[in-house]
Amino acid sequence: MPTYIVLLGPPGAGKGTQAKVxxxxxxxxxxxSGDIFRENIKNGTELGKLANTYISQGELVPDDVTIAMIxxxxxxxxxxxxxxxxxxxxxxxxxxxxxxxxxxxxxxxNLVPFITAPxxxxxxxxxxxxxxxxxxxxxxxxxxxxxxxxxxxxxxGDLYQREDDKAETVVHRIEVYQKQTAPLIDYYKERGVLAxxxxxxxxEEVSAxxxxxxxx
Ligand code: ADP
Ligand code: AMP
Numbered sequence: 001m002p003t004y005i006v007l008l009g010p011p012g013a014g015k016g017t018q019a020k021v022x023x024x025x026x027x028x029x030x031x032x033s034g035d036i037f038r039e040n041i042k043n044g045t046e047l048g049k050l051a052n053t054y055i056s057q058g059e060l061v062p063d064d065v066t067i068a069m070i071x072x073x074x075x076x077x078x079x080x081x082x083x084x085x086x087x088x089x090x091x092x093x094x095x096x097x098x099x100x101x102x103x104x105x106x107x108x109x110n111l112v113p114f115i116t117a118p119x120x121x122x123x124x125x126x127x128x129x130x131x132x133x134x135x136x137x138x139x140x141x142x143x144x145x146x147x148x149x150x151x152x153x154x155x156x157g158d159l160y161q162r163e164d165d166k167a168e169t170v171v172h173r174i175e176v177y178q179k180q181t182a183p184l185i186d187y188y189k190e191r192g193v194l195a196x197x198x199x200x201x202x203x204e205e206v207s208a209x210x211x212x213x214x215x216x
Contacts, residue, residue, distance in 0.1 A: 002107040003028065003082035005214075006089065006098075008184055009115035010177045011170065012122035012129075013199045014206055016138050018115065019086040021207045022214075029078045033088040035136040036069060037061065042133075055164055058172040060090055060180055067097040074101050082107070090181045095188075112188040113210055115199040119174060126170045130159040144203060 005022060007015040016032060023030035037055060040048030047069065054061045070088050073079070089095040102108050117125075128141040130150075134157030139146045146152060150159050164173065188194040195213035199206055 002080060002102075002105055003111075004085065004102055004107055004109050005082070006085045006109050006112045006188070007087075007115065008112050008181075008188065008194075009199060010117075010119075010122055010181075011173045012125040013115040013117055014125075014203065015086045015115060016136070017144070017203060018113075018206060018210055019084045020137060022210060023084045025211075026082070026084070026214075028082045028084050030084050030086060031070070031073055031079075031088065032086040032136060033066060033070060033090075034086075036073065038136070056169075058164055058169040058176060060176060063091055063093045063097075066090075067094060070094075070098070071101055074105075080105055082110075089184065090177075092183055092187055095184055109188070109191075109193055111195060111213060112184075112193050113195045113197045113213055114185055114188075115197045115206065117198075117200040121200055122174060123167070123170055126165045127167065129162065129165055131162055132157040133160055134158075 003026065007019055009015055019030045019032065022028070037048065037051040041052050041055070042048070047065070050065060051061045060066075066088065089098050098109065125140060125143070128143070130139045130141060130146070131137070132152035132155065135152060135155050137152055137154050139159060146159060151157070152159060185194065195216070197206060197209045197213065201209075
């Protein structure tokens, strides 16, 4: 049976950080909708141009565009055994679409770790986040610094600060999360797959909580 894990939580909760850990541990692809959008922006595609008008404002990219992009990603063969989803779904309509997509693989969402941390912690994390331009791995200038300033430990890529991590946009992104994405907490609770994870703990402790949730 394939294993599909959806990491749910506000911006800065640690989804991307933990997704990398889970993907390596379980040898599953890490599918980050934000990374796919950023790749398209970097390559100047039509999708990238459209997505950037929303991303730069801290708004969600429309459901139809996002769902089509994820459907295309799922059409690749590496997803048949499962995936670690990070940043998708972000609305109930996206969650319904995901459920339909997974039926094609005889799969379903097996577990939804819901990672939380207080708002002031999220803001501090995003203000100090540095992202690798090539692999999307994230660092924090204080909580998780790279070995060498400005350089990714994993592949030597350049680290940069995301445009949408500036203070004004971050506050708006958290509001957007609360309005549009938080309803997914009850959505997945009702389906019996939600696992609450305390994200306000060191990275290794959050990983340990996730590993424990995976065993249930
Ligand atoms: P998300 O994908 O949920 O937006 P990230 O994984 O990108 O969150 O993490 C946001 C920032 O917080 C990054 O700079 C990351 O290094 C840092 N971070 C992630 N988890 C923790 C943690 N448990 N403690 C401290 N900093 C963390
Ligand atoms: P992230 O990398 O997850 O922080 O996402 C960065 C930005 O990409 C978000 O603020 C949204 O503008 C956009 N985005 C990422 N995933 C989605 C999604 N599932 N639905 C709509 N917009 C998304």
